[in-house]
Amino acid sequence: MFANHLSIVNFTLFTILTIGTSSFANAGLVLGFTGDYAPMNWTLDQNSGDGSVAISGAPASVSITSSNTGSGVFVNTDFSAIVTQSGTVSFAWEYLTTDSYASAEWDPFGYVLNGTFIQLTDDAGSISQSGNTAFLVSLGDVFGFRAQAIDDALGSATTTISTFSAPGTSNANVPEPFSIAIWGMIGLTGLAARKRHLHRTPSTEPMT
Known part of the structure; x- marks a missing residue:
């Protein structure tokens, strides 16, 4: 009976691991510039300017500077990647311009999704700005960060993402419920094994 119970538990554990591993291989959330989104998997397009991207802070951060x-x-500096799974992209950004006019208007920052630019900085804001953003993407979409240079002169702006x-899929986090399920089944396996051991242990009570 206990052997059968242990077999059932082991089979259930194997099933969870198989399903969980399959799900993990097909979907997940990559945190930081690593895995599918490591710097090597991005494309820098300077559009004949001298804009740049600094990756020394990766995987924690990258910085993009306008031309x-x-x-x-007018010159765009783009740093873009291809989406490998559908879901949500999110990031925090910190912007600082050194433009001679002391205005964010001349070197705005934002993100690009399939060719459409969404500006995040405020033209009328200060030379130092920051924020958080999130947007939905689908498998195969192209998104990225853009540092615009309206006049390509008199200073640039740098934004750290x-x-x-x-x-x-690559380096994606395992969903927490899946981890809990695994440890729960491992615990059940151990309990079943202990019961099986106790069942087989001969009685030490003296015979009368």
Whole structure:
């Protein structure tokens, strides 16, 4: 009886592990610039400017700086990646401009989703700004960060992106309920094994 019970528990544990591993391989949340979203998996497009991206802070953060060649023309600096699973992208950002006009208007920052730019900085705001944002994405979408240079002159702006998360498969976190289920089944397996051992232990009571 106990052997059968132990077999059932082991089979259930195997099933949970199989299903959980399959789910983990197909969906999850990547935290930081790692795995599917490691810096090497992003593309930097300077659009003939000299904008740049600093990845020395990865996986915790990356920084994007707008172009400042003195050309006097509009230039975008984009750092983009391809979405590997549907879900939500979120991040925090901190912006600082060194433009001679002391205005965020000339070097705005935001994100791009499938070619559409969503500005996050306030043109009428201070030279130092920050915020948090989140948006939905689908498998195959292209999203990224954009540092615009309206005049490509008289100073640039740098934005640091941190607390980044995005849907993916590589290095994705295992959902907490799945972990709890695994440990619960391991506990049941141990309990069943103990009962089986006690059932087989000969009685030490003296015979009368």
